[in-house]
Amino acid sequence: MTAPAGNFHDRVEKALHDPQLKIAIERTTGNARRKRAAAVAAWPDFEAARAAAAAIKDHAIEHMAFYLEMFERNALASGALVHWARDADEACRIVVDLCKAAGAKTVTRSKSMLGEEIGLPHALAGAGLRRVETDLAEHIIQLAGETPSHIIWPAAHRTAEDVAKLFDQYHHEKPPAHDVVSMVGSARKELRADFFAAEVGISGANFLVAETGAICTITNEGNAELTTTPPRVHIVTAGIEKIVASTEHALQLTRLLVRSATGADLTQYTTFHCGPKRPGDRDGPEQFHIVLVDHGRTQMLAEMPDMLRCLRCGACLNHCVVYRAIGGHAYGGAYPGPMGSVLTPVFDGLERTRDLPTACTLNGQCKQVCPVDIPLPTLLRHWRARSWRAGYEPKISSAAVKAWAYVAARPALYRLAQAFALPAMRLFAREGWISSLPLASGWTASRDFPKPPRQTFLTTIKKGGKENRKP
Amino acid sequence: MTVGGNALDGPRVGLFVTCLVDSIRPNVGFAAVALLEAAGCRVEVPLSQTCCGQPAFNSGADEATKPIAKSVIETFEPYDYLVAPSGSCAGMIKAHYPELFTDDPAWRARAEALAAKTHELLSFLVDLRGFRPQNVACKASAAYHDSCSGLRELGVKTQPRALLGAVEGLDLRPLEGEETCCGFGGTFCVKYSGISEAIVGEKAQNVVATGADLLLGGDLGCLLNMAGKLRRDRAKTRVFHAAEVLAGMAQRAIGEDAP
Numbered sequence: 025m026t027a028p029a030g031n032f033h034d035r036v037e038k039a040l041h042d043p044q045l046k047i048a049i050e051r052t053t054g055n056a057r058r059k060r061a062a063a064v065a066a067w068p069d070f071e072a073a074r075a076a077a078a079a080i081k082d083h084a085i086e087h088m089a090f091y092l093e094m095f096e097r098n099a100l101a102s103g104a105l106v107h108w109a110r111d112a113d114e115a116c117r118i119v120v121d122l123c124k125a126a127g128a129k130t131v132t133r134s135k136s137m138l139g140e141e142i143g144l145p146h147a148l149a150g151a152g153l154r155r156v157e158t159d160l161a162e163h164i165i166q167l168a169g170e171t172p173s174h175i176i177w178p179a180a181h182r183t184a185e186d187v188a189k190l191f192d193q194y195h196h197e198k199p200p201a202h203d204v205v206s207m208v209g210s211a212r213k214e215l216r217a218d219f220f221a222a223e224v225g226i227s228g229a230n231f232l233v234a235e236t237g238a239i240c241t242i243t244n245e246g247n248a249e250l251t252t253t254p255p256r257v258h259i260v261t262a263g264i265e266k267i268v269a270s271t272e273h274a275l276q277l278t279r280l281l282v283r284s285a286t287g288a289d290l291t292q293y294t295t296f297h298c299g300p301k302r303p304g305d306r307d308g309p310e311q312f313h314i315v316l317v318d319h320g321r322t323q324m325l326a327e328m329p330d331m332l333r334c335l336r337c338g339a340c341l342n343h344c345v346v347y348r349a350i351g352g353h354a355y356g357g358a359y360p361g362p363m364g365s366v367l368t369p370v371f372d373g374l375e376r377t378r379d380l381p382t383a384c385t386l387n388g389q390c391k392q393v394c395p396v397d398i399p400l401p402t403l404l405r406h407w408r409a410r411s412w413r414a415g416y417e418p419k420i421s422s423a424a425v426k427a428w429a430y431v432a433a434r435p436a437l438y439r440l441a442q443a444f445a446l447p448a449m450r451l452f453a454r455e456g457w458i459s460s461l462p463l464a465s466g467w468t469a470s471r472d473f474p475k476p477p478r479q480t481f482l483t484t485i486k487k488g489g490k491e492n493r494k495p
Numbered sequence: 496m497t498v499g500g501n502a503l504d505g506p507r508v509g510l511f512v513t514c515l516v517d518s519i520r521p522n523v524g525f526a527a528v529a530l531l532e533a534a535g536c537r538v539e540v541p542l543s544q545t546c547c548g549q550p551a552f553n554s555g556a557d558e559a560t561k562p563i564a565k566s567v568i569e570t571f572e573p574y575d576y577l578v579a580p581s582g583s584c585a586g587m588i589k590a591h592y593p594e595l596f597t598d599d600p601a602w603r604a605r606a607e608a609l610a611a612k613t614h615e616l617l618s619f620l621v622d623l624r625g626f627r628p629q630n631v632a633c634k635a636s637a638a639y640h641d642s643c644s645g646l647r648e649l650g651v652k653t654q655p656r657a658l659l660g661a662v663e664g665l666d667l668r669p670l671e672g673e674e675t676c677c678g679f680g681g682t683f684c685v686k687y688s689g690i691s692e693a694i695v696g697e698k699a700q701n702v703v704a705t706g707a708d709l710l711l712g713g714d715l716g717c718l719l720n721m722a723g724k725l726r727r728d729r730a731k732t733r734v735f736h737a738a739e740v741l742a743g744m745a746q747r748a749i750g751e752d753a754p
Contacts, residue, residue, distance in 0.1 A: 040689050345676045349693035383687050385680025385694075386553060387643035402594075408555030417554070421686065429551040429559035432514075433566055435543045446518055456752030457726055466685030470692035471723030474519060474750040481512050481521035485540050 032379040035354040045181055045351050052180040053342040059287025060339060060393070067283070077280045078396045080273045081333040084234075088325065091234040091267045092316065098237025102299030104312040112371075115317045116147035119226065119259055122313055123153055126257040128223035134241070134248035135159035136228025137175050137336055138263050140358040141371060142319060144226070156218040158247040160211055167194045173352030175359060176285050176338035181351050215247075225251040225309070227297075229262035230281070230335075231274040232316075238298035239314060240274050242282065244291045252297060258309035260297070264316050265324075265332040271296070277335060280395035284337040320370040328403055331366055333396040340390035340400060346383060355380060362390035362400045369407055378416045381407035439482075446476040505535040509574035511567070513584045514546035515715040516736075520749065523715060526742035527580045527616050533742075534626035541570045547584040553681050557595060564592050565602065568609050576623075577613040580738050581714045582645015583681075585615040590648045615645050616738060617713050621654035627661040631743045634664035635708040639737070640698070640721065641674050642714035655713055655737050662740060671701045679720035695724040703730050709748075711737045722749040 039045055064070045084091055096106045109115035123131055131153050133139065148155045157166040161179035165172060167190045172178030179187070188202040191210055199210035227248050229239035239260050241248045252258045268274050282291050301308030324331055341347045341361030352360035357368030357377065365380035381404040390400040411417060431437050452458045453475035460468050467473055508531050512524040524540075531538045548563035567588065571577040579585045592606040620626040639659065645651035659667055678684060678694025685691075698721055702710050710725070710732050712718050722734035733748035 036687070036689060040693055345678060345694045346687075346690055349690050383683070383690060385643070385676050385678060385683045385691075387676035387680070388647035389643070389674070389676065392647055405553065405555065408553070409557055410555070412555035412557075421682075422554075422556075425551050425554045425556050425682075426559055429548070429556060429563060432545045432548065432551075433562035435545055435566075438545045442518055453752075456750045459727070464685070466688040467723070469688050470727065471695070471720065472726040472750065473723055474719065475752060476519050477521055479521070481517045481524035482540070482542055482544070484521060485524075486542055 032354070032356060032383070035356060036350050036383075039350040039354045042351075044183060044186070046349075048181050048183045048186075049348055049351050051183070052174065052177050053348055056176075056286065056338070056342040060284060060342070061287075063283040063287040063289075073276075073280060074395055074397055077277055078333060080268065080276060081335075081396050082329075084268050084273070085265065085325065085329055085332045087269075088264065088267060091269055092232075092264060094234040095232050095237055095267060096316075098235065099299070099314055100237070102237045102312075103302070104237065104299050104314055107313060107315045109315055109317045109319070112142035112317075112319050115142045115261060115315055115319065116144055118315050119144060119261060120147055120151045120153070122257065122259055123148070123151065123224050126223050126311070128153060128257070130154045130156060130218060130222045131224045131226060132156045132158050132218055132222040132251045132255065133162070133226045134228070134243065134251040135162050135178065136226070136261060137172070137358060138228050138261050138317060139226065140172055141263075142261070142317060144261065156215065156222065158215055158219065158251050159243075160208065160245055160247075163211055163215065164190060167191075171353070171358075173360065174338060174341060175336050175361075175363075176341075181353065219250045220254050222251075222255045224257045224259060225253075225255040226259045226261065227252050229260050229266050229314075231277065232262055232264075232267045232314075233271050233274050233296070234267060235270045236296070236298060238271070238296040240278075241293070241295050241297065242278060242291050243293045243295075244286075246293055249293060249295055252309065253307050255309060257311045257313070258297070258300075260312075260314045261317060262314065264318055264321050265334075281335045281337050284335070284339040284393065284395040324370060328366070328406070330398050331363075331403060333398055334363055334367075335395060336363075337395055339393040339395065343389045343393045345385065345387065345389075362404070363398075366400060366403045366407070374407060374411055374414065375416050378407075378411045381405070381411070442480055446480065449473075449476050450478075503537070505537050506575040507573075508536040508538050508576045508578050509571045510538055510540045511544060511547070511571065511577050511579040511584065511588075512540065513579055513581045513715065515719065516580060519719065520715055520736065522744055522747075523580050523736040523738055526736070526738040526744045527578070529742040529744065530616070530620060530626070530628075530738055531578060533628075534620050534624040536576075536624070539574070543570050547579075547587040549583065549587050550682055552587065552591060552595065560595060561602075564588075564595055564606065568592070568602070568605050571613075572605065572609055575612065576619065577609060578616050578619050579613070580616040580736060581716070582615045582642050582649050582651050583714050583716060585613055586644040586648035588613045615649050615651050615713065617658060617741075618645075618649060618651045618654040621657055626658075628658060628741050628743075629661075630663075631661070631741060632663040633709075633740050633743075633745060636666040636668055636706070637709040637711050637740075638668050638670040638702055638705040638707040638732075639673060640670060640677060640702075640710065640712040640717060642712055642717045643674075643676050645713055646674060651713060655711075658741050659711070659737060665740070666707075668705045668707050670705055670707075672698070677717045677721050679717045681716065684720060691720075692724075695720055696728075699724045699728055699730060702732055703728075708733060709740070709745075710734045711740060713737050718749060726750055 174180035596603040
């Protein structure tokens with residue numbers, strides 16, 4: 025993943041001053057929240073299903089080596105070839121080499137967040153390959169020269185009105201009208217020839233099924249099937265945490281994944297891809313390659329195994345007040361929102377990304393909506409503790425916290441500090457409110473602060489006062 | 496320090512008043528004392544209390560948090576219960592003190608013992624004391640914001656509504672996004688004030704859209720955040736901690752100048 029321009033604060037400022045962004049995000053996430061809530065309400069016992077899903081993932085994670093080896097054996101038996109990549113560079117190199125060996129000029133790709141994580145679009149471009157994104161939203165952001173801003177709806181930051189302008193500009197034939205049906209039709213037409221011209225199709229995987237060696241993709245547009253079936257070569261890139269023991273487990277997880285993501289019972293297409301074209305098959309790829317990518321996952325196995333449960337449903341993004349305020353690009357990593365703030369420091373290093381775990385109110389709604397109950401606030405706080413210990417916090421704020429903690433652990437000193445600070449604050453008040461306060465501009469830039477009382481609660485109690493007591 | 500004492504056989508409750516109530520809004524502390532006494536408790540306010548330590552803990556400064564946590568544990572372990580008029584501070588003690596002492600078995604045991612008897616005020620009144628306010632009136636319409644820590648760490652949801660439902664004349668109105676964070680988040684609101692402003696801006700709009708006279712909640716941090724934004728936006732909504740209304744002590748709202 026290539027680092028975006030500017031630092032976190034600059035990107036946040038830019039996002040906060042983009043009124044169009046707010047509208048686009050709210051349309052997408054608002055809809056997703058309402059539909060998910062309806063789906064959860066219609067489920068007889070959602071909490072039990074959620075616990076079962078977490079247990080399925082935990083089981084696979086706990087026995088990850090065992091199931092990955094079983095997956096490899098069964099995939100090889102089906103005629104697939106399995107490649108192992110330690111990191112992003114190795115994964116990209118394997119994919120590029122396979123494309124070159126296939127003599128590819130054009131490569132189609134169906135949406136894969138792992139591909140974004142390892143910087144695959146960049147690597148393909150660097151190798152001189154023509155990359156065609158076939159997911160509608162990925163097609164939109166490819167035209168716009170952008171990266172995804174949401175893991176389910178990569179173009180969540182763009183309104184339909186925006187997209188109409190892009191299609192008018194870039195499609196070989198302008199869409200006949202700017203309604204959704206016409207624009208989708210225009211994209212289908214634009215992509216059609218490439219589906220059949222591509223020598224290689226690259227997909228991700230939602231699940232790797234150990235007992236069969238199959239990979240599972242879950243999509244709504246059918247583009248994954250058109251990406252993976254016509255070309256001679258199909259390459260799958262998947263994180264090793266996508267492993268599950270069985271097809272039954274994959275389907276149980278799918279029920280939660282889809283409801284959590286879009287509120288639907290199922291997506292339009294749930295496809296199990298197992299091996300290349302067999303004798304007698306009418307279609308399918310001649311070569312089927314599966315690239316299993318570690319890229320920090322074995323490190324997470326030791327340090328934050330809970331995070332390996334993540335199904336990439338995006339519910340935590342849709343329900344995050346911070347994500348909804350700043351959108352995905354401000355986060356600066358492949359994955360935004362709460363799950364991204366846990367993952368990006370793993371991939372890009374904590375020092376560069378220390379703002380992500382900190383820019384969170386720890387309100388816990390992400391954990392509440394997570395279909396596999398990942399304790400996201402706890403994981404974010406763990407990153408904060410590591411950042412603190414490593415000395416990555418700005419000196420001024422860490423000094424302030426240390427000084428405050430020193431005083432708060434000493435009641436007499438604390439009372440003394442109150443006795444100086446509170447009367448001083450009172451001097452800035454007008455009509456009961458403070459609208460500007462030295463050293464507190466972070467608060468008063470957007471909010472007033474009430475005038476503190478003449479006497480604290482504990483002082484009044486100590487003096488035996490019972491002021492304001494009910495008679 | 497004993498502040499009441501008419502319920503001689505009730506449980507001994509140590510009131511953890513919270514640093515924000517102590518410094519900014521003592522009336523919430525007096526309301527908490529009145530409610531706990533009305534619910535048959537012997538209330539004491541230990542004078543050596545300061546803060547629960549969240550600003551340090553949520554900054555990742557675990558070592559700096561420990562002395563504060565130890566001080567709270569030592570101060571409150573003699574009581575039958577620790578009660579705080581805040582889901583956030585009670586959640587810190589209940590959910591996070593044991594976590595803080597993972598590598599220190601002796602303190603972990605003490606932290607767990609205190610966690611087991613720590614409660615947020617409104618849920619304590621309903622769940623443990625079966626309390627409902629009697630002969631308390633407040634002729635106003637109100638919106639209620641569910642503060643996140645109380646809601647998600649402690650399950651405080653129905654209790655404040657049950658209590659407020661017993662207040663004569665109070666018309667509780669639904670608030671769009673009542674379970675959505677207000678953007679306070681402790682030090683978050685000053686470290687990332689732009690993001691916080693966007694979040695509390697949406698909250699203030701939703702509050703104003705209810706047309707309610709009052710905004711109520713159970714956590715002073717969130718209430719100060721929302722009251723401060725409503726005031727900046729020149730909204731007329733008056734903001735109180737729910738305990739103030741329940742104790743019949745909702746005369747001057749947050750920011751209405753004390754004499």
